[in-house]
Amino acid sequence: MARSLTLVGALGYRNLRDHSVAFEVLERLSEADLGPGVVLEDVSYNPIAVVQWLQAQPADQQFDRVIVVSSIERAGRAPGAVSVYEWDRVVPCDALVQQAVTEAVTGIISLDNTLVIAGYFGALPAAVTIVEIEPLEHEYGDHLSAEVMHAMGSVVTLVRDMVHERSLGA
Amino acid sequence: MCFKNLPVEFDERGQPFLRGGIPDPYTAATAPANVPLQLSQEQVEELVRRNGHVKSVDFDPVTRVAGALAFHAVADLKEGRVLEARSVATLFRGYEVIMVGRDPRDAIFITSRACGVCGGVHSTCSALAIEMAIDCVPPPLGILVRNLALSLEFLYDHPLHLHLLAGPDYSAAIVEPTNPALFARAKRTEAPHAEVHGYRTIAALMEDLNPLSGKLYVEALHMTRLAREAYVLICGKYPHPQTIVPGGMSSTITLTVMNEMFVRLSQFFDYSKKIASIWDDLTEFFYEANPRYKDVGRRRANMIDTGIFDHPDAYDASYKNADAWGNRRWATPGAIVDGELRTTDLHTINMGLEEFVEHSYYDEWTGDGQRQRFATDPAGKPLSPYHPWNKITKPRPEGQNWKEKYTWDTAPRWDRLGMEAGCYSRLWSTAVAQKLPKNPFIEATGHSLKVRVPKGALPEMDLEWHVPAVWNAFERNRARAHCVAFTSMVAMNNWMAAMDRLKNGDTRTSVPFEIPKTGERLGVGFWGAGRGYLTHHLVLDRGAVSNYQIVTPSTWNASPTDRWGQPGPYEEAVMNTPLLEETLGTEEFRGIDVLRAIRSFDPCMPCTTHIHSDAGVITREVNTCACGVDG
Numbered sequence: 001m002a003r004s005l006t007l008v009g010a011l012g013y014r015n016l017r018d019h020s021v022a023f024e025v026l027e028r029l030s031e032a033d034l035g036p037g038v039v040l041e042d043v044s045y046n047p048i049a050v051v052q053w054l055q056a057q058p059a060d061q062q063f064d065r066v067i068v069v070s071s072i073e074r075a076g077r078a079p080g081a082v083s084v085y086e087w088d089r090v091v092p093c094d095a096l097v098q099q100a101v102t103e104a105v106t107g108i109i110s111l112d113n114t115l116v117i118a119g120y121f122g123a124l125p126a127a128v129t130i131v132e133i134e135p136l137e138h139e140y141g142d143h144l145s146a147e148v149m150h151a152m153g154s155v156v157t158l159v160r161d162m163v164h165e166r167s168l169g170a
Numbered sequence: 171m172c173f174k175n176l177p178v179e180f181d182e183r184g185q186p187f188l189r190g191g192i193p194d195p196y197t198a199a200t201a202p203a204n205v206p207l208q209l210s211q212e213q214v215e216e217l218v219r220r221n222g223h224v225k226s227v228d229f230d231p232v233t234r235v236a237g238a239l240a241f242h243a244v245a246d247l248k249e250g251r252v253l254e255a256r257s258v259a260t261l262f263r264g265y266e267v268i269m270v271g272r273d274p275r276d277a278i279f280i281t282s283r284a285c286g287v288c289g290g291v292h293s294t295c296s297a298l299a300i301e302m303a304i305d306c307v308p309p310p311l312g313i314l315v316r317n318l319a320l321s322l323e324f325l326y327d328h329p330l331h332l333h334l335l336a337g338p339d340y341s342a343a344i345v346e347p348t349n350p351a352l353f354a355r356a357k358r359t360e361a362p363h364a365e366v367h368g369y370r371t372i373a374a375l376m377e378d379l380n381p382l383s384g385k386l387y388v389e390a391l392h393m394t395r396l397a398r399e400a401y402v403l404i405c406g407k408y409p410h411p412q413t414i415v416p417g418g419m420s421s422t423i424t425l426t427v428m429n430e431m432f433v434r435l436s437q438f439f440d441y442s443k444k445i446a447s448i449w450d451d452l453t454e455f456f457y458e459a460n461p462r463y464k465d466v467g468r469r470r471a472n473m474i475d476t477g478i479f480d481h482p483d484a485y486d487a488s489y490k491n492a493d494a495w496g497n498r499r500w501a502t503p504g505a506i507v508d509g510e511l512r513t514t515d516l517h518t519i520n521m522g523l524e525e526f527v528e529h530s531y532y533d534e535w536t537g538d539g540q541r542q543r544f545a546t547d548p549a550g551k552p553l554s555p556y557h558p559w560n561k562i563t564k565p566r567p568e569g570q571n572w573k574e575k576y577t578w579d580t581a582p583r584w585d586r587l588g589m590e591a592g593c594y595s596r597l598w599s600t601a602v603a604q605k606l607p608k609n610p611f612i613e614a615t616g617h618s619l620k621v622r623v624p625k626g627a628l629p630e631m632d633l634e635w636h637v638p639a640v641w642n643a644f645e646r647n648r649a650r651a652h653c654v655a656f657t658s659m660v661a662m663n664n665w666m667a668a669m670d671r672l673k674n675g676d677t678r679t680s681v682p683f684e685i686p687k688t689g690e691r692l693g694v695g696f697w698g699a700g701r702g703y704l705t706h707h708l709v710l711d712r713g714a715v716s717n718y719q720i721v722t723p724s725t726w727n728a729s730p731t732d733r734w735g736q737p738g739p740y741e742e743a744v745m746n747t748p749l750l751e752e753t754l755g756t757e758e759f760r761g762i763d764v765l766r767a768i769r770s771f772d773p774c775m776p777c778t779t780h781i782h783s784d785a786g787v788i789t790r791e792v793n794t795c796a797c798g799v800d801g
Contacts, residue, residue, distance in 0.1 A: 106774055141264070
């Protein structure tokens with residue numbers, strides 16, 4: 001039976017209050033028993049380089065599932081709200097892809113850009129799950145808001161369960 | 171006289187001293203002479219009121235976590251001129267505040283995160299600042315490998331900028347709709363260097379600059395992949411390296427690693443020839459088609475660079491000897507004013523550095539009983555109260571007001587002049603200073619830089635970059651293209667020197683170190699990013715960071731207007747840019763010349779650059795990552 005390999009990627013900004021929550025999630029997951037075949041990785045950098053990192057994985061170590069944890073502002077969501085969804089793999093028109101590339105190569109770190117660019121260049125597996133957390137605090141600093149701190153526990157449990165389900169199913 | 175505006179003079183031995191008889195010399199020093207000035211707000215308001223074709227436009231930043239650089243302009247759409255330009259960084263990341271009280275080693279990892287692209291340069295700059303503060307000198311192989319790592323990072327950056335960010339602005343997809351007559355001319359114009367890059371006409375070249383699908387775009391992605399692979403061999407990860415430490419590199423370097431690196435580096439030989447000839451041909455084509463393109467992004471040739479790539483026989487990590495080891499770097503430090511190289515001395519470059527916050531969201535840290543922390547540098551040379559070692563980062567968010575404060579970026583100045591940073595600055599000072607170590611590949615002539623690129627599929631070739639007569643967007647891109655060859659050959663020189671070390675059994679890449687827990691110590695990392703100048707100024711107090719100040723290329727380039735009304739480099743370049751688009755005044759107007767001007771700086775902040783016309787009003791969104799706008 002082929003080995004199942006899952007990437008749990010944290011995407012955000014360190015030392016930027018609630019935008020750092022994904023790293024906290026990864027830190028806690030690193031202390032949990034996730035079983036074999038799970039890679040925890042900070043993917044918070046230029047998405048072109050993220051694509052190149054994904055494509056540089058050896059043939060027998062390609063990820064067959066990616067879970068991305070990220071804080072991101074979405075209209076109409078309460079701070080600390082958690083949204084989980086399967087990425088729909090819809091890539092926008094070329095002009096918008098190039099806009100994302102433009103931002104990427106100049107240092108922007110963004111969930112949407114990363115998905116657009118990685119999707120466009122075919123670097124993501126079929127199964128991509130996104131776990132979003134609505135931030136409240138956007139200032140520099142290393143403390144999460146109470147709302148996001150509260151949400152973090154459930155996100156850790158959620159991702160751990162997703163990883164376990166996957167390994168059971170594989 | 172090196173300084174024209176600062177109150178610093180030099181004695182007959184060349185030692186600087188503070189001009190006497192002035193009670194508060196840095197405050198009293200006169201405003202810089204002969205510099206461009208922004209229009210006053212009253213003048214702008216009057217122009218807008220009296221002329222229907224003069225439009226004042228605020229550009230809302232794209233809302234992103236990464237922060238944003240908005241760009242406010244007032245444009246005369248009849249005359250095709252920009253009358254006022256304001257560069258606005260809208261996010262504070264606070265690295266300088268976060269660092270206070272920490273173990274200095276944290277800086278290597280924390281400051282790397284200042285950017286999503288060029289983390290390695292911040293890590294390295296931190297390591298250099300710590301080395302200076304704790305008297306720790308890396309072994310020769312550690313210095314050589316560090317040079318290799320960072321040259322590989324630049325070989326990632328340059329193609330990425332040239333063909334993924336700037337290149338599309340010169341592509342058929344953009345030129346044909348914005349300047350149809352120009353594109354028609356491109357179809358008729360034969361490319362002078364067709365035998366090198368393979369494109370018979372300029373139009374064919376432009377076709378392959380098209381975003382996403384153009385062959386040059388795709389090739390640039392491939393080349394960055396190679397650079398990244400080679401970088402990872404040394405640094406473990408890209409863009410945030412894991413092996414940079416004070417006192418060298420923690421990597422294990424073997425002949426196998428070196429050979430793997432060479433396989434990738436050697437693929438830049440032909441690419442260097444191709445990319446330089448492409449940007450030579452493009453630049454000359456635009457100039458010949460319309461000489462006014464020489465005004466796109468034009469500004470004074472005022473540049474600053476700390477130099478980069480140390481020589482293992484010279485670098486001793488000391489501030490005292492910084493002039494000596496700085497001048498033996500593979501890229502020579504330099505402060506260039508109006509095209510003239512004023513100094514290559516790192517002490518003098520450091521002495522002339524000040525940061526101002528009149529138009530920035532920070533509180534002033536001088537005056538009102540504040541004692542200047544350091545009156546002199548560790549070599550006893552005078553320092554301004556506005557120097558980074560004296561600066562205290564005091565963020566104060568408030569509403570935007572063009573007369574008052576409007577950005578999170580500060581206004582760094584050298585000798586009170588707006589300077590720009592870029593890889594081209596290092597090319598310029600290296601070419602003019604003629605201080606390069608002897609080597610088989612690169613020669614500085616005093617007015618140009620000759621790079622002999624070895625044979626690949628293409629024959630060995632001598633490329634020559636000439637110090638240009640005019641400084642503008644095209645020359646920035648052309649110089650950056652020549653930087654690919656320059657950087658590749660710097661890497662080759664260091665690769666060969668490292669191989670010699672390895673063959674002689676020298677495998678040591680780092681030395682042990684300890685952070686002293688007593689006393690106050692100063693350090694500064696004089697390094698460079700792919701985008702040019704980078705400094706980290708560090709003050710250690712009993713082993714912990716008591717002050718940490720970062721000045722990046724984009725801090726210089728995106729800086730706001732200063733206390734004397736002198737615009738920052740983006741602002742100045744945009745104010746000088748003529749709107750040459752054939753669609754000016756129509757719904758199709760994109761403002762491409764303004765975009766070319768801003769993008770030519772290789773902003774570590776993306777001009778997201780959808781400019782569109784809305785009833786004759788330019789509406790543009792320009793946003794940025796946090797790198798470069800921090801404190």
